[in-house]
Structure formats: structure tokens, C-alpha cells
Amino acid sequence: xxxxxxVRHRLSTVQRIFFSYVFICLVPVVILAGVLAxxxxxxQQREDAARQAHTAELAARTLxxxxxxxxxxxxxxxxxQWVKRRGAAAGLYDxxxxxxxxLAICGDLRGYTAASGVIRQLSVVFPEKEEVYSSAGFYDTxxxxxTFSLEKGQTPLESAVVYERLSLPENSGLVxxxxxxxTGGAASRLFFAEAMExxxxxxxxxxxxxxxxxxxxxxxLLRTDDMLSLSIRSADRELAGISFTARAAEADYTYxxxxxxxxxxxxxxxxxxxxxRSVWFIAVLVLISVLLTVNLAWLLTKLTYTPLKRLxxxxxxxxxxxxxxxxxxxxxxESLCQLAAERENVLHMAERYRAxxxxxxxxxxxxxxxxxxxxxxxxREFDIGFSDSMSHLVLLVEERExxxxxxxxxxxxxxxxxxxxxxxxxxxxxxxxVAPGGPDEVCPQTLAQRVALxxxxxxxxxxxxxxxxxxxxxxxxxxxxxxxxxxLSARLSDGARLTSPDRGIYYPVEWELQLIxxxxxxxxxxxxxxxxxxxxxxxxRGVSQQHMRRLVLMLAQTYSRIVQEFDPQPARYAAEFDAVxxxxxxxxxxxxxxxVNALFCAEKTASQQAGDTEQQVVExxxxxxxxxxxxxxxxxxxxxxxxxxxxxxxxxxxxxxFYDFLLxxxxxxxxxxxxxxxxxxxxxxxxxxxxxxxSFKRAFSRFYGVSVSExxxxxxx
Numbered sequence: 001x002x003x004x005x006x007v008r009h010r011l012s013t014v015q016r017i018f019f020s021y022v023f024i025c026l027v028p029v030v031i032l033a034g035v036l037a038x039x040x041x042x043x044q045q046r047e048d049a050a051r052q053a054h055t056a057e058l059a060a061r062t063l064x065x066x067x068x069x070x071x072x073x074x075x076x077x078x079x080x081q082w083v084k085r086r087g088a089a090a091g092l093y094d095x096x097x098x099x100x101x102x103l104a105i106c107g108d109l110r111g112y113t114a115a116s117g118v119i120r121q122l123s124v125v126f127p128e129k130e131e132v133y134s135s136a137g138f139y140d141t142x143x144x145x146x147t148f149s150l151e152k153g154q155t156p157l158e159s160a161v162v163y164e165r166l167s168l169p170e171n172s173g174l175v176x177x178x179x180x181x182x183t184g185g186a187a188s189r190l191f192f193a194e195a196m197e198x199x200x201x202x203x204x205x206x207x208x209x210x211x212x213x214x215x216x217x218x219x220x221l222l223r224t225d226d227m228l229s230l231s232i233r234s235a236d237r238e239l240a241g242i243s244f245t246a247r248a249a250e251a252d253y254t255y256x257x258x259x260x261x262x263x264x265x266x267x268x269x270x271x272x273x274x275x276x277r278s279v280w281f282i283a284v285l286v287l288i289s290v291l292l293t294v295n296l297a298w299l300l301t302k303l304t305y306t307p308l309k310r311l312x313x314x315x316x317x318x319x320x321x322x323x324x325x326x327x328x329x330x331x332x333x334e335s336l337c338q339l340a341a342e343r344e345n346v347l348h349m350a351e352r353y354r355a356x357x358x359x360x361x362x363x364x365x366x367x368x369x370x371x372x373x374x375x376x377x378x379x380r381e382f383d384i385g386f387s388d389s390m391s392h393l394v395l396l397v398e399e400r401e402x403x404x405x406x407x408x409x410x411x412x413x414x415x416x417x418x419x420x421x422x423x424x425x426x427x428x429x430x431x432x433x434v435a436p437g438g439p440d441e442v443c444p445q446t447l448a449q450r451v452a453l454x455x456x457x458x459x460x461x462x463x464x465x466x467x468x469x470x471x472x473x474x475x476x477x478x479x480x481x482x483x484x485x486x487x488l489s490a491r492l493s494d495g496a497r498l499t500s501p502d503r504g505i506y507y508p509v510e511w512e513l514q515l516i517x518x519x520x521x522x523x524x525x526x527x528x529x530x531x532x533x534x535x536x537x538x539x540x541r542g543v544s545q546q547h548m549r550r551l552v553l554m555l556a557q558t559y560s561r562i563v564q565e566f567d568p569q570p571a572r573y574a575a576e577f578d579a580v581x582x583x584x585x586x587x588x589x590x591x592x593x594x595x596v597n598a599l600f601c602a603e604k605t606a607s608q609q610a611g612d613t614e615q616q617v618v619e620x621x622x623x624x625x626x627x628x629x630x631x632x633x634x635x636x637x638x639x640x641x642x643x644x645x646x647x648x649x650x651x652x653x654x655x656x657x658f659y660d661f662l663l664x665x666x667x668x669x670x671x672x673x674x675x676x677x678x679x680x681x682x683x684x685x686x687x688x689x690x691x692x693x694x695s696f697k698r699a700f701s702r703f704y705g706v707s708v709s710e711x712x713x714x715x716x717x
Contacts, residue, residue: 142158393471394483516558
């Protein structure tokens, strides 16, 4: 009997599509899940470590606060009358210290003990008088030290031994019982010993026993579950140790005491690598993602297979030979000729994606992905007017309070007679490639100032602006972009540090804008009021002297930008700015800053008084826009002004230079003529003051960013 050949199972088209979509969708899900898990676990570790460090620092500060109170007892008691008289030579004031007075002294010491909360016993020892006044009573020195802090297993102390040990420099300050000669359980007790005067031999000294239980209770209020121990160590030994559990510490955080030369070390359990709840969260998230992926794959399969099946069914009866019913791809492979009818649709979609491709090209051009030949070919393809013979620079704008679109940047750049392209890098970041060459070459600082002014006028915000250097050729675009990006990253980092709580400087953007607006308006008193409010607020916040000086320098930089933008003679302020930088005191710096404000406001007021002549010049230009001979020299001769004075007048009054003002007016007039179809393009060019239509079209394209025909087509739509 013949054995039947094995039939190899063949997946149908719908199954192959489904498994392909499952694989395609699962790959990014797995990658994202892994990245999310790693980032989550690392973030939790950093959070736990920061929390432990904060707890350790808080415990150290708490102990330092108690140590500071104890440290001040010696100064307080040394200034009391009874300590001075009891430490005097024998026989001088002995009759003043009867039983009642001694009891009163002990009561006074008990008051100090009760007020502290961490002092177990407070004692003042007079070695020459062989007397001890303690919060527990008054004693002879021999009796006091034999019974002082006596515990089981401790050898009684002798006063001579204690005096000898306290005379050592290392036993002055915070010490343990072992340093005083104690043994047994008392050897681990914590004491504060301090001579109350500088005489040798000592006539009196302070001995304070600290209550470890009280210290433990205070730390227990601050500790977290993973804080296991706390120890106080000097250079050569451990003075005191507190254990909250029997477990050994795996992570230590040490802080130096500001009161004593000791280290306060807090021990914690190790930061867990993975938290259980995080694992469950990731697992549930992955499970949900897999389920959604499978459902998405099935939905995509349905969406993909349905038109495929319909197309295959419609083409199957046209095929000369039958094809397997489940193999739709074979049917379509035989019917490719039918796709020719879809060619026009593909071309239409290509036009829609052209704009996206153009934007992607500009982004890659900024990042230096193309050599000169490839870039030139792409620029010809997308009708971009840059060339390798031009110099280029890149200007980056980072908006800190949300995106306001490209309109402010577009308006700022269009005010110059130059070639530029704008692209959006992210939701808040724009990039502009500029070729600043032309009749009036524009410097990078002027561009940045004009962009900042445009954003302030339209959005009342001040974005971060970075401008790369001027580089030759198309390849220089990438160099300028990376230089601008590096500047912007540095300014973002400095901004974060300046506004962080650790720096303490308070100088919000709202106050900066108010200060700029008041100074620009020449309102000296209002600007001084804002400066006073900024200074008062920072003093109220306890800003350090170093940071206060930095604040004044920041304000001086703000005024420097205002002066550079609005005053034609910034050199007159050099002496006052130098005074701000070189002042030795805060008052001197503020005084110099107020003088800068007063000088600038006075100049603004004087310039406003000269507004009549300026208005006459501007009105004359508006009335003679179409005059081809209109120029700066002609205006200077007519109004008895120099060429530079007229140019600065337009910059000051209109915010743009004379040629930009003239170009704007002529373009508006020409658009009105062309839209109404009254005259031809050549006639319109001559009517608005251009010698030929070529010069007019070139100026029109730079001003509006599109050709004349494209502009009219859009207007008709």
C-alpha cells in the first residue's frame, strides 16, 4: 500500500498578515517596556537615595541644633555672678555661699536642664574649692566623681584623674565617658566638657551629661523605616552610637557637625534594586500592551485584508488561469497592470508630502547630513535660494512658556532685506537659516535683538535666543547650528541653576518685562520702584551677599541689552557699568545701577521731546513712498540732518531701519494695485519706485517669502 505524501500546511494570506502585524507591533512594545522598566527602577533608586540623604542631613541638623544650645551654656554660666565669685580666690566671697544660696544655684541649674530636653545632668566644678554644683545637688568633688554616673561594672572615678583627662585638648568639647576614665556601661555615655575660663590650673569647668534616650527620641521622630543607626564619631573613636534595629547598616551618609569636630553618620539599609509594586505595575502594563497589540494587529489585518480580498476577487475572473483561492498576493501580482490608473493619485499625494519633505530637509541640513553637492541638489529641488558662495548663520528661538508659532520670528526676519528659511524643530524651538549679506549687511546681534523685540511685542514674553557664528558655504550651516545649539543648552542650564531654590535669586520674567517697559518709556521713578521691590524681595528671602551681587549683575545685563537696542550712543554708559562691576559693597553696586537707570530714562525723555521733527520725517516718507529718488541723503538735506541721524531716527521711532520701512510701504501699495488688477506687474513696479520688474520681484519675494504669482494665487483662493 502506497504511503500518502505529507501535506505541508500553508498559512493563508490573512494569517500571514496577522502574524506580521503582531511581530511589528510587539517589537516597539517590548523595547518601550524594557526602557520604561529600567528608567522606572533607576528613578526609584535615585529617589530612595535622595530621601535617605535628606533624612541623614535632617538628623545631623537636629543634633547640631541641640549641640549649639549645649555649647552656649558655658558662655551663659561663665557670665553669671555666682560663677565668677565662686571661682575667685579662696576667702573672698565664701561667706556669700550659704546653704540657701547653694540650693538656689542647684535650682538654677535644674532650670537649664529642663529647658534643654537633652541634658541629663548639668554640673559646674570648682577644682580649687573642691566643690561641685549640679542639677542633682551640691557635692564635694571627691564624693561627686566617685558616684558620678555610677553604673554596674564601673570603677569609681577620682577627681584627680578627671582633672588630668580634662586638661587634655582632645577631651575638651564633646567626649564620651571612656575619655573621662569611666568604665562599664557609663563608658558609652556622651558628655560636653568645657573650661569656663582660660586660667591654668582650671578654676572652674562645665560638665554636661547628655541624655542619649532623649536624643534617640528626637531622631526617632525624623527617621524613616530604612534608617537603622546613628553614630557620632571624633577623629579617633566613636563617641556615641544609636541603633534602631538589630540589622547592620549597608549605606552610610556622613555630615560634619558645625559645632564640634565630629562626624554624624546615619546608617540605612541598602536601596532595593526593584520594588515589588513597580514589578507588578510593569507586568500589568506589559500585559495590557500585549492585549492591545494583538487587538490592534487583528484590526489592522482586517483593514488590510478587506481591500486586498476585494481587489483580488475583482481581478480573479480576468486572469487567464485559475489561482489558489487563499493566495490573494498571487492574484494581485498578476494584476499589477491595473495599478496604472492610480498613478495620478500617487502624484497628488506626493505634492501633499512635499512640504513635509522640505521641512525634513531643512532639519537635516542644520544637522550637517549632506555634503555641498547633495545640499545644492536638494535646494534646487525645493526652490531654496541658498548657495555655497553665501555666508550663513543659524538663529535658534526657545519659547519657555509654550509655542506662539512662527509669526513673531517671521515678522522680525522679514523686516530685513535678506534671504532666510524657518523650520520647526520641536513644539517650543524654532530654527532660522539666514544669509545676512545684502545692501545693508545685518550682524547677528541685530538679528537677535530684533527677534526678541518682536516676541515681546506679540507675546509679551522673552524667549531664549541663540545665534551661531557667520559661516561660509552650505556646510557652514551645520557649524553655525551646532554653535547656536550649544549656546542655547548652556543658557537653559544656567537658567535652571539661577532659578533653582539652591541659588535663591528671585528675578522672574514678569518683573524683567516690567522693568524693560518702564525704562523704555523713560519712567525713572517706576523703574526705581521695581528695582527696589526686586531688592527687597531678595533680602526678605535671605539671599546671600554673593547671590545678591549676581542679581545686580543680571539687572545690569538687562539694562545693557536695553541700552544696546534703544540708545545710539551706548558708550556713554560704560563708566556706570564699570562702577557696577567694580563696586566693593552691595550698596555701591545698587547705587551704580540706579545711576544707569536715571541716565537712560533721562535720554529717553529727551528723545521723546524731539518727537515732532521725527514725526515730520516719517510723515514725509509715507507721502513720498513712490519717489524713486527718496533716500537717506535726500531726507537729511531736506530736514537739515545727517545721514546717520536720519537712519537712527527711523530705527528709534519705527523699530526698523529706513530701507525696511520704505520696502514695507511700497510692498503694501503694490499688493493693493495687483490684487485689484488695475495695472501690469511692470507698471506696478515703476509705480512704487522700482526701475524694473526684476528688482521689484526680488524685493517682493524676500519680503513675503513667496513669488508674486504665488502670492496672488493664494489671495484669490
